[in-house]
Amino acid sequence: MSEIDTKIAANREIDARGSFCPGPLLELIRGIRESDIGETLAILSGDAGSRKDIPAWVAKAGHEMLGIEDHDGYARFVVRKVR
């Protein structure tokens, strides 16, 4: 995986690297809860489970997955709070 130069902008970023499954997901949910509708939130996670878990939660919760960027040893997930 290579570093991506272009980053999707986010209102807020949570660094959950070093956290274990399901820690990053729990942090994302808390972050979304604290956000206002329309705001974007990025979360950094090195947990392999986040790859599936975060998009699954975002779809189920009715928010918008703006992108997943792969970096060295972690991924950056960008979510927009829709409702």
Place this chain on the structure above:
Amino acid sequence: MRTGPAEGELGRRCIGGDELADEDEKAEKLAIVLFSGTLDRLYSATLLASGAAAMGKQVDLFLTFWGLAAFRKDQDKMGLPVSSDYGQEGARLAGQIADKQVPPWFETLAAAREIGDIRIHACPMSMDVMDISKDDLEDVVDDVIGVASFVELAGQGQVLFI
């Protein structure tokens, strides 16, 4: 059975997962009988409960015997042994959990309780036998309910015994 929920309370609880779009999904349930008090099983049960709550399930944890004893206030939550089923591998696992600084199972459960719908119930029979009072238990334990009430709460949902 010592105490139970007030009449009419069963099946009328507030359903969490309020972020979820689909109303039907909110009704999904997972019930776990937590019997074990070893570190490996406590991690398994509480992380499963956390993941289910994150996905909007209504989660009921019923603490019995060793699972209940693990929730005593004076119990060092990470000082518990790993299941003896795995011999020396157990000690190795406990070392790996410590080395990699995996958050304590109890903290993850407490965090999941804040974002999702997890209720934690104590088994009155275990409390009587093991001389554990409600005050001896961590504050995350919501109530003391009999096994019949727990089965009622579980409804048509999945029930796991860990």
